Amino acid sequence: MKPTPSFSGLLQRFFTQRLMAQRQVSPNTIASYRDTFRLLLEFAQRRLRKPPSAFALADLDEPLISAFLDDLEQNRSVIVRTRNLRLTAIRSFFRFAAYQEPASSGQIQQVLSIPSKRYDRRLVSFLTRVEIDALLAAPNLLRWDGRRDRAFLMTAIQTGLRLSEMTGIRRRDIELGVGPYVRCLGKGRKERCTPFTPETVNVLNVWLKEPARGNVDLLFPNIHGGPMSADAVQHLVAKHTTAARLRCPTLKDKRVTPHVMRHTAAMELLQSGVQPTLIALWLGHESIKTTQIYLDANLALKEAALAKMLPIDAIPGRYKPADDLLQFLKNL
Numbered sequence: 001m002k003p004t005p006s007f008s009g010l011l012q013r014f015f016t017q018r019l020m021a022q023r024q025v026s027p028n029t030i031a032s033y034r035d036t037f038r039l040l041l042e043f044a045q046r047r048l049r050k051p052p053s054a055f056a057l058a059d060l061d062e063p064l065i066s067a068f069l070d071d072l073e074q075n076r077s078v079i080v081r082t083r084n085l086r087l088t089a090i091r092s093f094f095r096f097a098a099y100q101e102p103a104s105s106g107q108i109q110q111v112l113s114i115p116s117k118r119y120d121r122r123l124v125s126f127l128t129r130v131e132i133d134a135l136l137a138a139p140n141l142l143r144w145d146g147r148r149d150r151a152f153l154m155t156a157i158q159t160g161l162r163l164s165e166m167t168g169i170r171r172r173d174i175e176l177g178v179g180p181y182v183r184c185l186g187k188g189r190k191e192r193c194t195p196f197t198p199e200t201v202n203v204l205n206v207w208l209k210e211p212a213r214g215n216v217d218l219l220f221p222n223i224h225g226g227p228m229s230a231d232a233v234q235h236l237v238a239k240h241t242t243a244a245r246l247r248c249p250t251l252k253d254k255r256v257t258p259h260v261m262r263h264t265a266a267m268e269l270l271q272s273g274v275q276p277t278l279i280a281l282w283l284g285h286e287s288i289k290t291t292q293i294y295l296d297a298n299l300a301l302k303e304a305a306l307a308k309m310l311p312i313d314a315i316p317g318r319y320k321p322a323d324d325l326l327q328f329l330k331n332l
Contacts, residue, residue, distance in 0.1 A: 006056070006057070007052075007055040007056055007057045007059065007060060008052070008053050008055065010057060010093075010096075010097050010100060010101070011037065011093065013096075013100070014092075014093050014096045014097075015030070015033070015034075018096050019033065024189065025189075026185075026187065026189055028164050032085065032089065033089040033092070033093075036085075036086045036089035036090065037089070037090075037093070039068075039072070039086070040060075040065075040068055040086075040090065041055075043067075043068045043071060044059065044060065044064060044068070047064060047067070048064075057097060057101060057104055057107070058104065058107060060111075061107055061110065061111070062107070062110040062111050062113075062114060065090060065111050065114060066114060069083055069086065069087060069114070072086060079119075080117045080118075080119035081119060083117060084116045084117060084119075087114060087116060088116075090111070091111075091112055091114075094108050094111045094112055095112065098112075123293075124263045124267075124293050124294065125254060125255065125256075125260050125263060126260060126263040126264040126266075126267040127157070127254070127256070127260065127261070127264045128250070130248060130250070131244070131248050131250060131251055131254070132157055132264065133248075134244040134245075134247050134248035134251065135153060135157075135240055135241060135244045135248075135251075135256070136150060136153055136154060136157075137244070137247070138240035138241075138243040138244040139153070139240055144210065144223075145223060145236075147206075147207060147210065148207065148210075148220060148221075149236050149240060150203065151203050151204055151206075151207035151220070152166065152220050152233075152236070153237075153240065153261070154199070154200055154203045154204075155169075155182070155196075155200060155203075155204065155220075156258065156261045156262070156265075157261045157264050157265055157268075158196065158197055158199075158200045158265060159182060159194045159196070159200075159265060160194070160261075160262045160264075160265030160266055160269075160282060160283050161182070161184060161194065161262070162186065162187075162259075162262060162284075163230055163233055163258040163259070164230075165184040165185075165186055166220065166233070166258070167220065167227055167228045167229075167230070167233060168184065168185070168227070169182060169184065169218075169219040169220065170217045170218060170219060171208070171216070171217055171218070171219050172217065173219070174196075174204065174219065176196070176201050176204060176205055176208075179195070180195065180196040180200075180201045181193045181194060181195045181196060182194050182196065186284040187284060187286070190284060192281070192284050194282060212225075213225035214226055230258075233258050234257065234258060237256060237257060237258055237261070238256070241256040262283070263294070265282075265283075266279055266282075266283060266291070266294045267294055269282060270294050276288055276291045276292070276294070277291075279291050279294065
């Protein structure tokens, strides 16, 4: 008789063989999947009253997985998008398990049939020019971390890089001479280059004159010279937003996060007349459909479209061709 499939062995092979060796996913994906299964195993341990290393694949059935997802929402207060993200990681593992343990296909299909939850898609939040200026003026330039923070915020708002892309920038990834740009490795291990504006180049040139700390290759290290954590970036954004609210009242009604700065970069491009296809390339979006959220949030574009419409009670005029001579001059 075939022994009960070992969950421990399957999970380890999923991470080492499937994710790391075969798919070569990014460290951020590994970290996200790791956190998902850490939370799941802790929840299952409380339910099953045995250590995770003793779990069989059959222990992680559909009722337990569904209870775990409900617990995330009810007791950990996660949003629906985060709940769906955890479910995506679990589905990925069970699809791997389906090939490894075909005898368990019935249980696996039940888990894979757990649906994602639908949720309201709110308009993206972004900063106006006045709010950007207030935020960039908030750091204390008499301090080392204040000068770093201003260079960090300026780069993030102008380039629209993701948080993980910002903290991973090395000095050799930027070019500040002719045709200045930053090179980064984004989602899906896709490399892209994003140009700098002259203002960002000036700020970065000043920042690069600072004495190096610790890991000299990092563009934006922490005070000990190591890489900045996500929590550290969120803290610096929150700290300077609080200070900026004193000079810019509209910031009091906004929750500013590192991702809001990415949205701000996209909206700056859109309001400058850049086509959505180019914005998608700029931000590293897999599909232009992702960029659609900025069109939805841009009220100015909608107002411009409205201005071109005739009033409801207006009488449409007859078509009148342009004068031949004027048309000739226009076409020159």
